[in-house]
Amino acid sequence: MLPVLLLLALLAACSPAPRQVPDLPGWGEDRLAEAIPPFLAGCRPPRFPAALCAEAAGLPPGDDAAARAFFARRFTLRHAGEGLMTGYYEPELRGALTPGPGYRTPLLGRPGDLMEVDLGRFAEDLKGRKILGRVEEGAFVPYPDRAAIEAGATDAPVLLWAADPAEAFFLQIQGSGRVVLPDGSVRRLGYAAGNGRRYVPIGRLLADRGEIPREQVSMQSILAWLEQAGPARARALMDANPSYVFFRETPARPDQGPTGSLGVPLTPLRSVAVDRAHIPLGSPVWIVTRHPLTGAPLRRLVLAQDTGGAIRGEARADLFWGWGEAAAGAAGRMKEKAILYVLEPAAP
Template structure:
């Protein structure tokens, strides 16, 4: 029946409503509407890394562009880059949370934020098999063999070294999902913390588990609805649910300016609404990426140039992306419910059309 419906639509001329796939950067949907000069600082931030995507020549040309000149920025990308459609996938959002914490444990601050343990070993699997390029795992050496690292429940039951102590275990859980945050101390001071390794266990989204079990309607799953369920469940049920995600992230202090985002996997500060997390096995870090999606706040089209500057445990696949919204409550309210279908187009340098994704 579907095939007949498609054929009928073609006969009626309805298929002409579908726009053709863009072949050039200038043909991207919404390309002329984005304030492209705003993407140049994010592009330049990665130039110190000297990837195949951000060559010395391209970086020098981008640095010479007049600030705020959207037409010049548009011309820069149109002349120097070609398109590689990445396909359609899921785009979620993330942000940098702000939490309450303290340097020492107390009845009010009893939830340890663990440092990276000394026995955690991270492995680049591509060193052993070329078809595993971009894939990594972690564990610890026991008896001369690499063994899986303990899961979330076991780590929390242990006595690992704490970087800080938080007020709320749910805050820690969501901080591990976001990968970085700002911890406000009792004296008003702020410490920035960032990702410093993961236990190698697979990431299991508890929102999906809650939806599968009928606890939250699937269409209503968001950070806010998951938090509400955990709060209503009580400490024991909440802990048991969080333990069903065996992945565990460790943290370190991150010196950073308060007006900048956290440092992403590319080693540069993330820029709100201009940085995304990607699967680095599919999209090289530093790549400009055009996204076509929907704004979760208003439902309006979201079409803009972003930079692949981060990775994430749940970000897997050629068109899977996570959009960085910034920090604070406004960013949390935008990032939390974002579950949008998105089409991604990777911009590749003309002189190097297939950069290494590693």
Template sequence: MIRLAFAAAALLGLAACTPPAPKQVAELPGWAEDRLSEALPPFLAGCRPPALPAALCAEAAAIPPGDDAAARAFFERRFTLRPAGEGLMTGYYEPEIRGSDTPSAEYPVPLHTRPADLVEVDLGRFAPDLKGRRTAGLVRDGRLDPYPERAAIEADAGRPALLWLADPVDRFFLQIQGSGRIILPDGGIRRVGFDGQNGRPYVPIGRVLVQENEIPRDKVSMQSIRAWLEAAGPERARAVMEQNPSYVFFRPVAARPDQGPTGAQGVPLTPLRSIAVDRTEIPLGSPVWIVTHHPLTGAPLRRLVLAQDTGGAIRGPARADLFWGWGEQAAHAAGPMQEKAELFVLRLRD
């Protein structure tokens, strides 16, 4: 939930104290303090033609590990600055959830695989002004119809399942995050990743609960929403979750346990160095400088990150979602993150 904007009078009063907007990469606020060598591995993971020149990728690969000065000089020399504006920065993570290979009384909730009748459409192939926009549906009588909403999908007991979970709330939040680690009864781990969405719009249930006066606007977080769902009971919780018609399907993924899930760019996400963006506003693979605050400590959070993922709720030129990693510690920081942020896109010099 976007925090209340500053009053216009306060903005006018601060105008005289506002520092000039940076025009060069080296002028970015906090630029000199970031460990820029840490941004090189995720940058190199997605650095490949035709998106970026091979010579540029080779130059970045030649920088010695841990050499912040060389990394700083590389980005200053090779990139120019495009301010993206001010917006909202939220956080996401890779959850760890109890599950099983087989259904049982303890694990009754199916984690659905991608259905064979789901058709995804890249709208930009049909209209240039829709570049980057996608939808999905199913074909009936030679026409593409909307795919069923969440409630209808969950009511269809015949749909194939990849795994079985203990709690429908776990499944709901796993769909929001888009990937996860399923902990089996024997201690084994199954990684699952995004494999399609039903094309329906994403409706944040935090907004629904605010409108219904269930949670105060300034108390909305992943943790507060989850607590409400668990306290509400199965029927009320399901009714609220069904107000989000969007539904995500999953596939098994082979990934090292020390790596994050694979994002929309096709590379593993790096904690605190990968963000999800609106790909119609910021091209995937772009280095992006973020100026925001830590959601728990309030300390300035200014660092170079890579646009390596997308999300159903990420829309707009300065809207981003910061990847925090996996497990409870990452969830603790990602859940409450609702911070005002300023974004600067680093563009390759001509």
């Protein structure tokens, strides 16, 4: 037995030690107590051990030192790599319950004929892959694209009527938002389903065509172009993105963000959308990037609580900025390099 123990000791001594959480750039500067409530919202077995969630729930509120010690003690690091960090927000747009002058753009609910097929049930090598479509004349076919849906090729119910087609388009890109009715009341819409078509960024199309310099492409510059282009050209550009999003009404407190893919409300600057094939939902993620408006270092702990059609890759992420004009201004301009570290529960 002694030689075996000696060999194990030698192997352990030769193995490189994993990077410790406190070594992260900016680790001592973040107000980590702010990350505890959103972490607890998604902390449950089997995603995390029950004991770990109970320990987090027992931390003193607002105690950054205690939160910092908790994450350092209970997690190890995995370097996800360097990638692109964009931003998103919860838009607010004008709408009405019925169509009328100034309210002509429908916001659609999930259609009854939209079907999702799990290909893994048919072939082992397709496990994890899904497709969306509908049945026509006994055959399963792709669901109509954006242009066809807007021309009436769906039985989707109309939830609300928007005042601005461009605002409705960006509501689909963001995946959720608040619709302010003429009487001042607010209806909140969340993502219900997509049509399964490939997402095409219209900002990239405008850059390729020389309409907007590539380095100046942002949500704000795209909206300005759509407004100046006129209805026909604007509609043609938006239809060049065949992806379409259907909504559902989501009751939520006005002081909370929309519900993300994890099923919990998103928290401004603490929630991030990721590719769940590479980063499990619920995971704490340390991001090293910079502020899109000031250029100041932006290094903080966020929670992987959402996904997105354009978020693909090991180190691709989309930071949730909240709602309102300030959030829209920052989110629309964020296109920064970022380094991501995933915090994974340490072995007992």
